[in-house]
Amino acid sequence: MSTLLTNIAELMTQDMEHRVLKNAAVVIEGERISWIGAAAEAPAADDVVDAGGRAVLPGWVDSHTHLIFAGDRTAEFEARMAGESYSAGGIAVTTGATRNTSDYDLTRLALGRVTEAVSQGTTYLETKTGYGLDVDNEARSARIAATAVDEVTYLGAHLVPDGMDAEEYTDLVCGPMLTAVRPYVRWADVFCERGAFSEEQSRRVLKACKDAGLGLRVHGNQLGEGPGVQLAVEFGAASVDHVNYLSQADVDALAGSWSGDTGNGHRGTVATCLPACDLSTRQPLAPGRELLDAGVPIALASNCNPGTSYTSSMAYCVTTAVLQMRLSVHEAVRAASYGGALALGRESGNDVDGERAVGSIAVGHRADLHMLNAPSATHLAYRPGIPLTHAVWRAGARAK
Numbered sequence: 001m002s003t004l005l006t007n008i009a010e011l012m013t014q015d016m017e018h019r020v021l022k023n024a025a026v027v028i029e030g031e032r033i034s035w036i037g038a039a040a041e042a043p044a045a046d047d048v049v050d051a052g053g054r055a056v057l058p059g060w061v062d063s064h065t066h067l068i069f070a071g072d073r074t075a076e077f078e079a080r081m082a083g084e085s086y087s088a089g090g091i092a093v094t095t096g097a098t099r100n101t102s103d104y105d106l107t108r109l110a111l112g113r114v115t116e117a118v119s120q121g122t123t124y125l126e127t128k129t130g131y132g133l134d135v136d137n138e139a140r141s142a143r144i145a146a147t148a149v150d151e152v153t154y155l156g157a158h159l160v161p162d163g164m165d166a167e168e169y170t171d172l173v174c175g176p177m178l179t180a181v182r183p184y185v186r187w188a189d190v191f192c193e194r195g196a197f198s199e200e201q202s203r204r205v206l207k208a209c210k211d212a213g214l215g216l217r218v219h220g221n222q223l224g225e226g227p228g229v230q231l232a233v234e235f236g237a238a239s240v241d242h243v244n245y246l247s248q249a250d251v252d253a254l255a256g257s258w259s260g261d262t263g264n265g266h267r268g269t270v271a272t273c274l275p276a277c278d279l280s281t282r283q284p285l286a287p288g289r290e291l292l293d294a295g296v297p298i299a300l301a302s303n304c305n306p307g308t309s310y311t312s313s314m315a316y317c318v319t320t321a322v323l324q325m326r327l328s329v330h331e332a333v334r335a336a337s338y339g340g341a342l343a344l345g346r347e348s349g350n351d352v353d354g355e356r357a358v359g360s361i362a363v364g365h366r367a368d369l370h371m372l373n374a375p376s377a378t379h380l381a382y383r384p385g386i387p388l389t390h391a392v393w394r395a396g397a398r399a400k
């Protein structure tokens with residue numbers, strides 16, 4: 001079964017050549033892209049979709065979310081907007097509600113959030129555990145996440161639960177909890193921040209998870225300068241996320257991780273910016289422009305979570321990145337598609353094995369496409385707040 005999408009006014013591929021094609025067409029065959037080029041030269045297909053002069057871009061790759069939770073934190077948000085400062089402690093409210101919710105309801109809630117994201121153009125999603133914070137609840141969060149999203153990250157090291165000693169809890173995260181979640185997860189993450197996990201504790205978590213064969217990510221430098229970025233680079237983490245407060249040494253370390261041999265066999269650490277979270281916590285926006293100018297690849301992600309960023313709108317993140325972080329539309333769309341894929345190690349694939357690349361439009365890549373109700377991607381920033389998602393294909397299947 002093949003589908004030809006034709007009469008595309010602007011096809012923003014985000015492929016290796018950064019191509020933007022006018023009057024273009026794409027052919028989907030099964031779950032993969034089998035052809036792209038000029039509409040006038042398109043081959044025949046079983047089915048034809050007339051884009052009617054709309055723009056098509058890669059589906060968003062949301063590389064940082066926390067979707068496995070129950071409960072509500074509206075009151076905390078109201079208090080913060082009324083002037084109370086954000087600290088790392090509100091997670092306990094969500095942990096309590098999540099532990100008291102059945103598997104069935106947690107799954108239903110997670111799938112509802114995924115549906116909401118996909119209907120806005122997101123086609124590849126990561127999510128984290130981290131609201132269970134005991135062995136059984138972290139394991140079931142990981143198990144549920146694995147049924148709901150594409151990539152699962154173990155975040156037992158989100159916060160030390162009330163009444164527990166930080167060192168003892170770190171032992172648990174590195175030991176029995178890691179063993180329990182291991183079958184369901186590909187990644188591990190640690191919240192390295194004042195009020196969360198110290199440098200030494202973070203180092204222990206990263207070491208144990210790396211030894212267990214997991215890829216690494218770090219929440220770092222959100223509330224102030226700290227060791228998060230340096231740890232991420234030292235351990236060859238795929239990404240360090242938040243990055244609001246960076247020293248010149250942090251920027252240099254991130255740029256250096258992409259140039260030449262780092263000695264750890266890894267290709268580099270992506271800086272993941274979370275502008276919706278920054279606005280919702282009234283933190284300074286992450287320095288995405290400066291990072292790009294320094295040669296650091298960046299990703300944009302929603303950080304969808306009930307405490308600090310209750311939105312899965314990647315368009316909102318892209319709009320903010322253009323209007324307030326001084327990225328071009330092309331750079332912002334790239335960070336929200338190819339950049340997310342890079343942060344998840346999914347930017348390239350093997351067409352033969354079916355491990356398909358996501359986050360860009362090229363032959364052999366997964367057919368994850370986002371058609372806007374606009375003639376160009378520029379409208380995402382030119383018409384902020386307007387819901388522009390017209391149609392979505394996820395792994396070749398029409399999802400909206």
Ligand SMILES: [Zn+2]
Binds near residue numbers: 065219303
């Ligand atoms: Zn997060």
